[in-house]
Amino acid sequence: xxxxxxxxxxxxxxxxxxxxxxxxxxxxxxxxxxxxxxxxxxxxxxxxxxxxxxxxxxxxxxxxxxxxxxxxxxxxxxxxxxxxxxxxxxxxxxxxxxxxxxxxxxxxxxxxxxxxxxxxxxxxxxxxxxxxxxxxxxxxxxxxxxxxxxxxxxxxxxxxxxxxxxxxxxxxxxxxxxxxxxxxxxxxxxxxxxxxxxxxxxxxxxxxxxxxxxxxxxxxxxxxxxxxxxxxxxxxxxxxxxxxxxxxxxxxxxxxxxxxxxxxxxxxxxxxxxxxxxxxxxxxxxxxxxxxxxxxxxxxxxxxxxxxxxxxxxxxxxxxxxxxxxxxxxxxxxxxxxxxxxxxxxxxxxxxxxxxxxxxxxxxxxxxxxxxxxxxxxxxxxxxxxxxxxxxxxxxxxxxxxxxxxxxxxxxxxxxxxxxxxxxxxxxxxxxxxxxxxxxxxxxxxxxxxxxxxxxxxxxxxxxxxxxxxxxxxxxxxxxxxxxxxxxxxxxxxxxxxxxxxxxxxxxxxxxxxxxxxxxxxxxxxxxxxxxxxxxxxxxxxxxxxxxxxxxxxxxxxxxxxxxxxxxxxxxxxxxxxxxxxxxxxxxxxxxxxxxxxxxxxxxxxxxxxxx
Numbered sequence: 316x317x318x319x320x321x322x323x324x325x326x327x328x329x330x331x332x333x334x335x336x337x338x339x340x341x342x343x344x345x346x347x348x349x350x351x352x353x354x355x356x357x358x359x360x361x362x363x364x365x366x367x368x369x370x371x372x373x374x375x376x377x378x379x380x381x382x383x384x385x386x387x388x389x390x391x392x393x394x395x396x397x398x399x400x401x402x403x404x405x406x407x408x409x410x411x412x413x414x415x416x417x418x419x420x421x422x423x424x425x426x427x428x429x430x431x432x433x434x435x436x437x438x439x440x441x442x443x444x445x446x447x448x449x450x451x452x453x454x455x456x457x458x459x460x461x462x463x464x465x466x467x468x469x470x471x472x473x474x475x476x477x478x479x480x481x482x483x484x485x486x487x488x489x490x491x492x493x494x495x496x497x498x499x500x501x502x503x504x505x506x507x508x509x510x511x512x513x514x515x516x517x518x519x520x521x522x523x524x525x526x527x528x529x530x531x532x533x534x535x536x537x538x539x540x541x542x543x544x545x546x547x548x549x550x551x552x553x554x555x556x557x558x559x560x561x562x563x564x565x566x567x568x569x570x571x572x573x574x575x576x577x578x579x580x581x582x583x584x585x586x587x588x589x590x591x592x593x594x595x596x597x598x599x600x601x602x603x604x605x606x607x608x609x610x611x612x613x614x615x616x617x618x619x620x621x622x623x624x625x626x627x628x629x630x631x632x633x634x635x636x637x638x639x640x641x642x643x644x645x646x647x648x649x650x651x652x653x654x655x656x657x658x659x660x661x662x663x664x665x666x667x668x669x670x671x672x673x674x675x676x677x678x679x680x681x682x683x684x685x686x687x688x689x690x691x692x693x694x695x696x697x698x699x700x701x702x703x704x705x706x707x708x709x710x711x712x713x714x715x716x717x718x719x720x721x722x723x724x725x726x727x728x729x730x731x732x733x734x735x736x737x738x739x740x741x742x743x744x745x746x747x748x749x750x751x752x753x754x755x756x757x758x759x760x761x762x763x764x765x766x767x768x769x770x771x772x773x774x775x776x777x778x779x780x781x782x783x784x785x786x787x788x789x790x791x792x793x794x795x796x797x798x799x800x801x802x803x804x805x806x807x808x809x810x811x812x813x814x815x816x817x818x819x820x821x822x823x824x825x826x827x828x829x830x831x832x833x834x835x836x837x838x839x840x841x842x843x844x845x846x847x848x849x850x851x852x853x854x855x856x857x858x859x860x861x862x863x864x865x866x867x868x869x870x871x872x873x874x875x876x877x878x879x880x881x882x883x884x885x886x887x888x889x890x891x892x893x894x895x896x897x898x899x900x901x902x903x904x905x906x907x908x909x910x911x912x913x914x915x916x917x918x919x920x921x922x923x924x925x926x927x
Contacts, residue, residue: 349390353397356386360402360421364409380424380458381451381489387428388435389496399425419461427454442497444490451489455482526600526621529607531614532579534559534572545595546623567591578604578617599625646721646742652735654679666721666744668714679740684710684718695725699738703727708745720749762836764814765821773835773843777900780833780847784894790856793903794844794864795889795911796824798871799919801840808880815877816884823870828863843907857892857924864888864922872920885920887911892924 363377379402387395399421406417431450434440440450459482526546529538535558539551547554549562560568570589578585587602602621610616646663650656659674667674667682687710698705709723721742728737760772768776777793784791798820805813817840824834824842833845846863849856871886889910891903906925914923 349393350397352390353386353394354401356382356390356394356398357401360398361405364402364405378485378488380420380454381485381492383421383424384428384431384450384454384489385492385496387425387430388432388493389500391432392429395425395428416461416464419464420458423457423461424454427457442493444494447490447493448486450493451486452482454489455486524623526623528619528621529611529616530559530575530619531611531616532575533614534568534575536562537611537616543595546593546598548591548593550594563591574604575617575619579606579615582606598623599628646744648679648740648742650679650738650740652737654738657737663742666713666719666742667711673714679738682711684712686710686718699725699727703729709742711742720745765818765836767821767825767842768833768835770835770837773833773837773845774900776833776835777845777903780845781893781898781900781903783847788894789847789851790849790853790892790894792844792846792849792856792860792863793891793893793907794846794860794867795891795907796842796844796867796871797887797911797915798840798842799885799887799915801884804882804884808877808882812877812880812882815880816875816882819875819877820871820884820886823873824867827866827870832863853892853894856894860890860892861922861924864890868920868922887914887919888922889914890922890924 359382360377360379363379363382366377383395383399383402386398390398403418403421406421407414409417427450431440435442440446524542526542527538527540528536531537536554536556539547539554541547541551544550554562558568559571562568563571567589571587574585574587584603584605587604588600589602590597590599600621601624602619604617604619607616607618644662646666647660648656648663649658656674656677656679659669659671664671664674695705695707704724704726706724707722709721710718711721712718722745723740723742725738725740727735728739730736760769761767762769780791783789798816801813801816804816817836820842821834821836824844828834828844828846829848831847833843835843835845837843844863844867846860849859867888868886871884875882875884889907889912891906891910893903910923910925914921917923
């Protein structure tokens with residue numbers, strides 16, 4: 316019977332390997348794996364009860380206590396309960412004198428196994444041979460205690476023939492089975508951890524934007540991982556298993572193989588920068604290599620990681636170019652989205668006379684000259700908002716307070732979301748150009764002798780005055796002024812004296828009129844005055860025009876000091892009124908001219924008004 320017990324125990328230990336196989340089959344489906352494990356352990360118990368050591372009819376001994384004990388330890392409550400119920404049901408079905416004792420042994424084994432599981436979890440016991448052996452001994456001592464309930468005729472035979480074999484076979488068997496399953500469990504955990512680690516490594520390497528190569532000491536590609544195949548010189552399928560000199564150009568292959576050998580020799584991470592014509596075009600890479608701690612197919616190997624830095628290199632080049640351009644002779648200014656000055660180049664500092672410390676942190680609005688109204692700046696910002704740019708003439712103020720005309724280009728800098736982050740302004744001093752324009756304008760529109768508007772500018776302003784009177788309903792007046800006896804001063808004292816007289820008369824007439832009025836010289840000794848914004852009432856408007864004409868005659872009649880030459884002169888003035896009625900400009904000029912000649916014929920130093 317002892318041999319039967321040993322045989323049965325050994326067979327059950329072998330069958331317990333099915334438990335590990337079951338776990339591998341179900342994988343991550345934990346619930347299904349536990350249910351199936353309970354069924355497996357229950358089936359093993361049934362198998363054991365089919366090949367027992369028979370003490371007497373209905374009284375059998377087998378290794379079910381060991382099986383159910385380890386089922387509780389490694390399977391947990393669900394597995395142990397399922398296995399225990401199956402074993403108990405079968406034992407009751409077998410019946411006999413030992414049926415109740417058999418169920419008690421089954422229940423005890425399940426409870427002991429769960430208690431040992433809890434002890435291991437709490438750290439009160441450890442998965443060691445001694446702890447499992449103590450567990451087996453205690454379990455089977457208690458089970459032997461249940462055998463005391465057998466009928467006396469069976470109990471004596473049990474104590475004589477099976478008690479010691481039962482204890483000394485099943486207790487070590489329980490410990491060995493527990494160690495076996497623990498070892499299998501640890502192997503499974505290690506494999507799972509390795510699988511997770513491998514899956515994580517692959518996920519990380521595939522999610523990484525970097526290229527990864529494993530190369531042996533001969534330069535052979537062992538593994539190639541790339542987020543985009545266009546970053547490789549050749550497709551992965553044409554790379555794995557080949558040497559670098561079979562894939563890359565000879566010069567590049569030689570350089571990389573030397574770098575690989577250098578990495579193997581150094582034993583520390585090495586770095587290399589390179590450019591390569593990939594399937595997606597020429598790219599710049601930053602590579603790092605590290606020696607592998609294990610050999611690959613018996614050869615030393617390295618892991619080489621390459622990062623595509625093409626965009627970064629391009630950005631750095633652009634920044635260097637921008638830095639050189641920023642320090643060019645053209646004045647440049649950079650502000651943030653709130654128009655706070657962040658940077659200014661030396662040309663800008665020289666242009667406005669500030670130091671960098673005085674300028675940084677100020678609002679760009681602090682540089683405004685005051686020559687532009689709010690509408691000007693509204694139009695400027697509207698252009699930037701719509702087109703991202705504004706270009707035009709702008710006056711700014713130097714630190715000294717002087718105003719300077721600048722040709723300015725303002726560009727908005729936006730981020731990837733389209734939000735404005737900075738403004739860049741490039742400015743050129745156009746003072747000389749403005750001076751030349753003023754000189755050209757002066758030649759085109761002003762009398763060189765008196766600096767008064769000439770006939771061309773007079774006609775423009777007269778046309779503007781006519782338009783305004785039609786718009787606002789006010790009156791205006793055109794005064795023709797002729798210097799009396801001007802030929803006399805030229806004949807008696809020369810043209811220089813005549814020029815001095817004309818300049819002085821121009822000055823006196825300019826002081827007589829209002830700021831909105833125009834005094835012009837149209838040739839020889841003839842001056843023209845355009846009066847705007849006279850009264851809406853015709854009679855009052857005429858009175859205003861006569862009063863200004865009288866002041867002009869009074870001013871012209873005062874003595875002159877022409878560089879030591881005392882001289883007396885006078886003038887004759889003709890007036891032509893205009894209002895909202897459509898008036899032909901040439902007709903108006905003729906009316907004023909006719910009135911002026913009538914004033915001269917009336918005895919000079921007089922005013923005559925044209926009557927419609």
